[in-house]
Amino acid sequence: MNPHILPIGSLTADQVRKALLAAIAAPSLCNSQPWRFHCTPSVIELHADRSRTIHAADPEHRELVLACGAALLNLRLTIRVTGVHPDVRILPDRTQPDLLATVRPAGPRPATPLDHALVAAIPRRHTNRRPFLPSPVPxxxxxxxxxxxxxxxxxxxxxxxxxxxxxxxxxxxxxxxxxxxxxxxxxxxxxxxxxxxxxxxxxxxxxxxxxxxxxxxxxxxxxxxxxxxxxxxxxxxxxxxxxxxxxxxxxxxxxxxxxxxxxxxxxxxxxxxxxxxxxxxxxxxxxxxxxxxxxxxxxxxxxxxxxxxYGSPVPATPRRPLEDVVTCEPTPAHASHGHG
Ligand SMILES: Cc1cc2nc3c(=O)[nH]c(=O)nc-3n(C[C@H](O)[C@H](O)[C@H](O)COP(=O)(O)O)c2cc1C
Incomplete structure (x- = not known):
């Protein structure tokens, strides 16, 4: 079942869904996808999911946190191209080390052409382990x-x-x-x-x-x-x-x-x-x-x-569905109407 994704701040539910899908397109060591997102009516929380640690290669969770940083960039950029400023706080609560960041859709802010170009690249980026052409990168x-x-x-x-x-x-x-x-x-x-x-x-x-x-x-x-x-x-x-x-x-x-x-x-x-x-x-x-x-x-x-x-095209690597990584907290109004 899909999580019942709700609007957050000035973002519609559809915009929230797109931002979360962009976030989970990020790369991660062994495609472990070590993240969780918790949505409240005003904020998207990014949590480290340490149960997905690759223990022998990454015992200190450094690469796990790198992957979450990559997801955070995708999330931030995708909110920006909706014309909304994403207010990002990194490690906002010392008592919750797994809460890596909060992203609060704040006031309006026009996106730049560079923001749009980077967002367009999110679904096209794939790790390419094949040989590249000998042409140098200019x-x-x-x-x-x-x-x-x-x-x-x-x-x-x-x-x-x-x-x-x-x-x-x-x-x-x-x-x-x-x-x-x-x-x-x-x-x-x-x-x-x-x-x-x-x-x-x-x-x-x-x-x-x-x-x-x-x-x-x-x-x-x-x-x-x-x-x-x-x-x-x-x-x-x-x-x-x-x-x-x-x-x-x-x-x-x-x-x-x-x-x-x-x-x-x-x-x-x-x-x-x-x-x-x-x-x-x-x-x-x-x-x-x-x-x-x-x-x-x-x-x-x-x-x-x-x-x-310069490489030749490679297939995309699959991701876990949003329902596995996203939880949503309904607004009091939604809760009282039985949504969520
Ligand atoms: C921190 C980090 C380390 C990675 N290390 C390797 C690696 O050593 N070798 C490799 O082939 N891929 C590595 N990857 C790529 C992942 O395997 C890849 O992101 C994942 O399989 C998802 O595929 P995608 O990047 O094509 O979306 C790494 C990714 C991250 C974020």
Whole structure:
């Protein structure tokens, strides 16, 4: 049954539904979708759903919070394009650490063309684990990606060739460390390479090609289910554009903010005709993350490592239905009429 979605502030029920659907289109580690939304007559609350933690890869819930930040950006932008200002409070209640943010539709505010362009990119953004074309990403587009991170108080570092070589080694080491961890591998197999009609986890059809020795960049075996096969004659691009999304702190608030920045980079990439994928092992294995932090100069916290380039279309990954992730609190008027 669909949740009975009600108007919130000046938003109609239909606008609220669209904003929530945009929120759940956000990316999340293993498509775990670790969020819950509680709607009151005046506010949408975003809660972390820690029952959806990927324990071995993300024991401290950092990537879980990043994913919620990405959902929050989609929610905020989608409310903005209705011409309403979304008043966002991050971690508004110290006594409720799982309440990551509240979004209150406030007064009218016209949306910008950029808001519209970013919202148009939400349903078109998909993680693309396949090889990209060798064509380089032009400098103006790189600048837009950097500005997108900065607009959400994040930063985006593009790695030059010498640092790329170091990163490659770090990714390799982190990948080996995770493969040697039985708990990691067992949990990974539960989420990745699923067959059939699944609403969470990563289906085999989007897992990407099996890594082969020459596949320097996509080492994480997302095709552990063995269903995906490399496309004949296609190798990974020789000089990938790899960038690191980072933050100035590593607190939950900073991680949530980094999730907003990460999503804005991904949407900007999609709007610019680019595809993207993640290389997360290097930020999941603590020693590799520390080494990456040092590689970037030591003052900043690496939150996500992205590979960006020109890719061919990939299928969308399914989401859980709204009824699984949304609860709505009726207004007294609605309650007394038996709605809700
Ligand atoms: C914090 C974070 C880390 C991720 N790490 C990886 C990764 O290491 N490898 C990968 O292939 N996908 C990774 N993903 C992508 C998710 O698997 C993907 O978002 C999810 O399956 C939903 O698919 P979609 O992005 O196409 O909507 C990550 C996503 C997030 C938000």
């Amino acid at each position: 400098t103006p587009l790189r600048s837009q990606l950097r500005q997108a991170a900065e607009a959400e108080r994040g930063w985006l570092a593009f790695l030059d060739q010498p640092r790329l070589a170091v990163l490659q080694n770090l990714v390799h080491r982190a990948h080996q460390a995770q493969l040697a961890d039985e708990a990691f591998v067992a949990e990974w197999r539960q989420w990745i390479g699923r067959d059939g009609d699944t609403r969470d986890g990563v289906p085999a059809r989007t897992s990407g090609p099996r890594p082969e020795p020459q596949d320097e960049w996509v080492l994480r075996d997302y095709s552990a289910g063995q269903a995906a096969r490399r496309v004949a004659g296609k190798d990974f691009e020789p000089e990938p554009l790899i960038c690191v999304l980072g933050s100035f702190q590593d607190s939950p608030a900073a991680q949530l903010q980094a999730g907003l920045a990460m999503q804005r980079v991904l949407l900007t990439a999609t709007g610019g005709g680019l595809s993207s994928s993640f290389l997360s092992q290097v930020v999941e294995v603590p020693t590799a993350r520390a080494d990456l932090r040092a590689l970037l100069g030591g003052g900043l916290w690496p939150q996500a490592v992205l590979r960006i380039g």
